[in-house]
Amino acid sequence: MKPAPFKYVVPDTVDEVLALQAEHEDEAKVLAGGQSLVALMNFRMAQPSVLIDLNGLTSLSGIENGGPVIEIKALTRQLEVERSATMTALPIVAEALRHVAHVAIRARGTFGGNIAHADPASELPALMLALEAEMVATGPDGERVIPAADFFKGYFTTSLEPTEILTSVRIPTKQPGAWAFMELARRHGDFALAGVATLLDVEDGRCRSARIALFGVADTPVRATEAEAFLVGKDPVGEVLEEAARITAEALNPSSDIHAPGAYRKKLSSVLVKRAVTAALNRGDMG
Ligand SMILES: Cc1cc2nc3c(=O)[nH]c(=O)nc-3n(C[C@H](O)[C@H](O)[C@H](O)COP(=O)(O)OP(=O)(O)OC[C@H]3O[C@@H](n4cnc5c(N)ncnc54)[C@H](O)[C@@H]3O)c2cc1C
Known part of the structure; x- marks a missing residue:
C-alpha cells in the first residue's frame, strides 16, 4: 500500500510547527516515530495533505529529573525511556514499556507519540492514569497542563486541540510503594x-x-x-x-x-x- 500524496515539511522550531498547524488545521498531521501514523497513511486510513515531521526538534527530546516530577519530552524514544537511568526512580515505566511492541519499534516510536495516539489498548495511556501524570500541550496561547484523567477522551481521541502538540509528560516521582x-x-x-x-x-x-x-x-x-x-x-x-x-x-x-x-x-x-x-x-x- 502507498499513502495518498502529501506535502512533507521539517520545521526547526515548535513555533514553526504551530504556525503550520494553524495554517492547515485538520489537513495537517504531525509525524513523530511514525510507527502508527505511517501504517495508517499506507492503508489510507489517514490522509493528511501536510505531514509535519517533528524529528528535527531536538528540544522535544530528553528526560529531566526535576525532583518532585520527572519530565519526559514528547519525542523521546520509548526505548530511551525504558533504558534511562533516570527512570529507575519509577521502575513501573520500564516494566510497562517492555510490553509495547518490539525493541525495533520502541527504538523509533516516541513516548509522546504513543500517548497522543491514544490507542485504548496501549500500555502508556493507562500507566499515565495510574501514575496521575500530566500532559503538557503547547499551542498558540502557550502551554496547557492537562491531567491524564482529562486527556483521553475516546477511541484514538485526546483533549489536544488541532492547533496544539503534546510537548512533554510530567510524572510525579512520589508514588505509592x-x-x-x-x-x-x-x-x-x-x-x-x-x-x-x-x-x-x-x-x-x-x-x-x-x-x-x-x-x-x-x-x-x-x-x-x-x-x-x-x-x-x-x-x-x-x-x-x-x-x-x-x-x-x-x-x-x-x-x-x-x-x-x-x-x-x-x-x-x-x-x-x-x-x-x-x-x-x-x-x-x-x-
Ligand atoms: C507491529 C507494531 C506493534 C505495536 N504494538 C504496540 C503495543 O503493543 N502497544 C502500544 O502501545 N503500541 C504499539 N505499537 C505502536 C507504537 O508504540 C507507536 O510507536 C506509537 O503508538 C506511536 O508513536 P509514534 O512516535 O510512532 O507516533 P506516530 O506514529 O508518528 O504518530 C501517531 C499519532 O500521534 C500523533 N502525534 C505523534 N506525536 C505527537 C505529538 N507530540 N503531539 C501531538 N500529536 C502527536 C500523530 O499525528 C499521529 O496521529 C505497535 C506498532 C507496531 C508497528
Whole structure:
C-alpha cells in the first residue's frame, strides 16, 4: 500500500510547527516515530495533505529529573525511556514499556507519540492514569497542563486541540510503594487483549490508597474507581481481593472484536486485577 500524496515539511522550531498547524488545521498531521501514523497513511486510513515531521526538534527530546516530577519530552524514544537511568526512580515505566511492541519499534516510536495516539489498548495511556501524570500541550496561547484523567477522551481521541502538540509528560516521582503492571496478549509484542497497572499504598497490612488502571477494555484507558475505593482500609487479599476484582469487572462493558469477545475481556480484567494486586503486595516498594 502507498499513502495518498502529501506535502512533507521539517520545521526547526515548535513555533514553526504551530504556525503550520494553524495554517492547515485538520489537513495537517504531525509525524513523530511514525510507527502508527505511517501504517495508517499506507492503508489510507489517514490522509493528511501536510505531514509535519517533528524529528528535527531536538528540544522535544530528553528526560529531566526535576525532583518532585520527572519530565519526559514528547519525542523521546520509548526505548530511551525504558533504558534511562533516570527512570529507575519509577521502575513501573520500564516494566510497562517492555510490553509495547518490539525493541525495533520502541527504538523509533516516541513516548509522546504513543500517548497522543491514544490507542485504548496501549500500555502508556493507562500507566499515565495510574501514575496521575500530566500532559503538557503547547499551542498558540502557550502551554496547557492537562491531567491524564482529562486527556483521553475516546477511541484514538485526546483533549489536544488541532492547533496544539503534546510537548512533554510530567510524572510525579512520589508514588505509592507497591506496584505491578500486567497484561495478556496472544504473542509478546502484540497489543494486549487487556492489561492493568496498579499502585498500592499499604501500611500494617491495610490499603491506604489503591490505584487500578486498565487498558483494552473500553474506548479509553479507565481507572477502576469503585474497586479502588472498596480496597481502602482493607487487607487486599482473599475474599476482599475477590470482591475488588468482581467490582472492577462489573463496572466494565468491553466490546467484542476479532481478537476477543467482550465477555472474555471482562473476565480477564478481574483475573488481571487479582494477579496484579497480589504481585504488587509481594513486591512492596517501587524498587
Ligand atoms: C507491529 C507494531 C506493534 C505495536 N504494538 C504496540 C503495543 O503493543 N502497544 C502500544 O502501545 N503500541 C504499539 N505499537 C505502536 C507504537 O508504540 C507507536 O510507536 C506509537 O503508538 C506511536 O508513536 P509514534 O512516535 O510512532 O507516533 P506516530 O506514529 O508518528 O504518530 C501517531 C499519532 O500521534 C500523533 N502525534 C505523534 N506525536 C505527537 C505529538 N507530540 N503531539 C501531538 N500529536 C502527536 C500523530 O499525528 C499521529 O496521529 C505497535 C506498532 C507496531 C508497528
